[in-house]
Every structure is written in C-alpha cells, then in structure tokens.
C-alpha cells in the first residue's frame with residue numbers, strides 16, 4: 001500500500017517536472033509559427049495570379065529570385081500574363097493558361113544578365129533555358145512545344161506562331177512596350193547613357209510602329225489610349241526642355 005502511494009507520488013512529481021519542458025516546446029512552436037508561414041510558398045503572385053500547381057510556385061519563386069530587371073524582369077512577366085489573358089478573354093480566344101503562364105515567365109530569361117549568350121537571339125536563348133527548367137519543375141511535358149513556339153515569336157518584330165497562346169503573348173508583350181509603363185520601361189534601360197535622348201527616340205519609334213504590328217483587334221484597341229499617352233509625354237517633355245534643345 002505504502003509502495004503504491006509512493007509510486008503515485010513519484011509519478012505525479014514526474015508529470016510536474018515535465019511541465020516546464022512542455023511549456024518550452026509550446027512556446028518554441030508558437031514562435032516558429034510566423035517564420036514557417038513566411039517560408040511557405042504563396043498561393044498567388046503579387047497581383048493575384050493563382051499559383052495553383054507546384055510547378056507554378058517553383059517557376060514564380062525562380063522568377064522572383066533570378067529575373068531581376070526593370071524592363072524585362074518578373075514584373076513584366078506578370079503584366080504579360082495578365083494582358084495576354086485579357087486579350088484572349090475579350091477576343092474569345094481559347095488559351096491554355098499553363099502554356100501562357102510558363103511562356104510569360106520564361107520568354108525573356110535569355111535577355112537577363114547571367115542567362116544571356118553573345119550572338120544568340122534572346123528568344124532562342126530563353127527556349128534553351130526554359131525547356132529543361134520547366135521539365136525539372138514538373139511542368140506537363142506535352143505542353144512544352146506550345147511554350148517554345150510562344151517564346152520564339154513573342155517580339156513585336158516577329159511573326160507569332162499559329163497557336164492562340166503565341167498570338168496573345170506576342171500582342172501582350174507589344175502592348176507592354178506602349179503607354180506610361182512603356183515609357184517607364186524604356187527610360188529605365190537608358191542605364192549609363194549620358195542622357196535620355198536615345199530613350200525618347202525609342203519611345204517615338206514605338207508609338208509610331210508598334211500598333212501596326214499587333215495581330216488582334218483587342219490589342220489594337222488597348223494600344224490606342226497608350227499611344228496617346230506617349231504622344232502627350234513627348235509633346236510635354238519638349239515643352240519642358242526649351243523645345244527639346246536641352247537634354
């Protein structure tokens with residue numbers, strides 16, 4: 001009887017001794033909670049594009065980490081995807097959103113610093129990098145040819161491929177060269193030039209030529225107010241620089 005009581009007391013005492021440890025573990029778990037949540041893959045991109053597949057989360061993380069450029073970095077990819085989706089929706093064009101997402105987030109890789117290759121067109125270089133990268137990330141392999149086609153013809157001076165995804169990416173990429181965002185992008189790449197005159201000349205050239213290179217009626221309608229903004233900007237900057245005599 002005595003032994004049984006002593007054993008019960010010892011057991012209670014052991015339970016009491018383990019309390020500080022349990023409390024410590026609980027506090028550590030609570031402290032780690034926000035850090036774990038912070039490291040979890042986001043459910044959507046910065047502008048709300050759903051990251052509803054593991055390969056999309058991986059590709060977006062890659063873009064945010066590696067595609068750092070004011071004119072053709074990850075934010076341009078994000079705008080291209082949204083513009084291309086809008087052009088497709090308004091024009092009644094059926095598109096595969098997986099292909100569009102993959103192409104939007106890889107089409108300019110070959111124009112970014114460490115990925116560039118001398119003498120190789122940036123679209124061709126992007127395909128060289130995108131194909132193995134997408135495969136490694138678990139992107140559906142049967143859709144890779146459609147992604148490569150969209151990348152190859154994405155520039156405004158190229159003829160896009162026949163697939164709808166290629167057409168809408170080409171027009172989205174061209175529209176993103178227009179308007180206020182087009183002006184900001186162009187001036188952001190004047191880099192170490194002594195002035196921005198070259199940038200202004202490019203803005204004028206884009207306002208004149210790019211609308212005529214658009215394929216879809218929807219993108220042409222989207223381009224019109226953007227071109228007006230560019231002309232207004234060019235007019236105003238001339239007025240603010242002694243009729244363009246000052247740099």
Ligand SMILES: [Fe+2]
Nearest residue numbers: 107108154155
């Ligand atoms: Fe490009």
Ligand SMILES: [Fe+2]
Nearest residue numbers: 072107108173
């Ligand atoms: Fe682009």
